[in-house]
Amino acid sequence: MARKMLIDGELSKPGEEEAHYDFDLFVIGAGSGGVRASRFSAQYGAKVAICELPFDPIGSEVSGGVGGTCVLRGCVPKKILVYGAAYGPELEDARNYGWEVNEKVNFNWKKLLHKKTEEIVRLNGIYKRLLSNAGVKLFEGEGRVVGPNEVELIQLDGTKISYSAKHILIATGSRAHRPDIPGQELAITSDEALSLEELPKRAVILGGGYIAVEFASIWRGMGSTVDLCFRKELPLRGFDDEMRAVVARNLEGRGITMHPCTTLTKLEKTEGGIKVHTDHGEVILADVVLVATGRLPNTKRLNLDAVGVELDNMKAVKVDEYSRTNIPSIWAIGDVTNRMNLTPVALMEGTCFAVGIHPSAAEEFVTMRSESRRISSNKPKTNL
Structure with a gap:
């Protein structure tokens, strides 16, 4: 499905009274898409909050971490293990090129694992600082949608608190699927x-x-x-x-x-x-x-059925080409929509969402796009 931006789609109509909300935008899920959307929205002048489950290297229904799957339990830690694994065959090949490698080369799995964990903890901190520097309010806890403009936050001590928001963005990603077999x-x-x-x-x-x-x-x-x-x-x-x-x-x-x-x-x-x-x-x-x-969308604990947000047969959030659900104030991006489940796609969806719902950002984007086209059209033609 092609992604589009809702240019000026949220401008209030003349004479229409603007309702008061705690936040202009409340994002549930601080993975790649959620962080991008919240940061950009805040930089465009919106009052933004985001919630995420507490950090743990192994994700679950009650643990997560700012940064999301790709950063904490996906591409980044996996690449560290890939790089570590590549040295084994290289050391074996080195013998044929004159390197005198001891007969037994020891590998310390726990040391590599420790270094991997250190790196994702570092990145988790970086993502938190990115949100803070952009002026986004970060809550640690589980977010649930309890109304078209209301999010309930279950805090780490179990207490609940509700916030109102003009827009709610669901960006909770997906979780690995287990086949239904004995054992x-x-x-x-x-x-x-x-x-x-x-x-x-x-x-x-x-x-x-x-x-x-x-x-x-x-x-x-x-x-x-x-x-x-x-x-x-x-x-x-x-x-x-x-x-x-x-x-x-x-x-x-x-x-x-x-x-x-x-x-x-x-x-x-x-x-x-x-x-x-x-x-x-x-x-x-x-x-x-x-x-x-494969993976399944993380919608189980979001209370979406009670609010009337439509899901498909995979329990993914159904959205239109603007990433909007059937509830006009509720949106969804990234793997939770089960469209194209890739980090760069979630990032771009977050960008398009932020630009689309903020009129000043939309005007800036249109100006930048026009300028880019003008520069491109003035480039000298080359035959390659």
């Missing part, structure tokens, strides 16, 4: 995989997307035995088929055991580890089973 509670998601206390010696991964493929590469690069199970003939569904085939060969070349056209049917806890059953009758013993089978 599913024995599996972990990408959240827990980024914070495991011990490096698994044997890992089974269910999923063929980039999260599954990346964790397979990470753990294999650190010396683990990895079995990758996925439903299609090749991993990375939706990508170019030739590239998928190359990736599959490279994964096998790294020593990852591939199980195409395979899913898991049951997990069992045993003394020797987790017994993993596949739909082909195979049984694999693992220390860790990672399920990377």
Whole structure:
């Protein structure tokens, strides 16, 4: 769905009395989209509040953290592990180029994990300062929508307080999905995989997307035995088929055991580890089973049904091309809308939202866009 900006869409009509609200904008969820929308709105002169669950490296229904999934439990910590895993094969290759590497090279998983946690704690602090410097009021607690212009905040001590807002923006993102199979509670998601206390010696991964493929590469690069199970003939569904085939060969070349056209049917806890059953009758013993089978929108605890905000069959918030719900004062951006679930998309949606609901910002944007077009049209033509 194409995103649009509601230019001057919220200007009051002549003679219409402006209602008084505690805030011009209240944002629920301080991930990439929510932080961007609140910061930009505040910089355009709006009185803005944002709420987020308390920080924890592993997200849950009662924990989160300013910065959101990508910063705290996604791209950033994952890249740290990817970089760490890359050194194993490089050290092995170094022997062939004259480097005398000791026969046994030790790897300290706990040290890498500690450095990863230090980094996301640092980033969590940076995002808080970004909000503070922009003049955004940050509340730690769980936000619920209790009316078209009212948010209830459940504070950390359990007490509740309500705030009114001209606009409410839902930006609560998504959470990893667990398949409905016997023993599913024995599996972990990408959240827990980024914070495991011990490096698994044997890992089974269910999923063929980039999260599954990346964790397979990470753990294999650190010396683990990895079995990758996925439903299609090749991993990375939706990508170019030739590239998928190359990736599959490279994964096998790294020593990852591939199980195409395979899913898991049951997990069992045993003394020797987790017994993993596949739909082909195979049984694999693992220390860790990672399920990377997609994510679901975080709408369960927002009270949206009671307010009348429409959700789709995946429980994602339904919005129009302006990111507006069926309730005119309530909006939603990012993964909670289940459109294109990527951080840069959430950032741009946050920008468009902030510009669209503030007339002065809209005028500034239109001026900037016109100037940009004028400069582009005056550029000399080149033949490349």
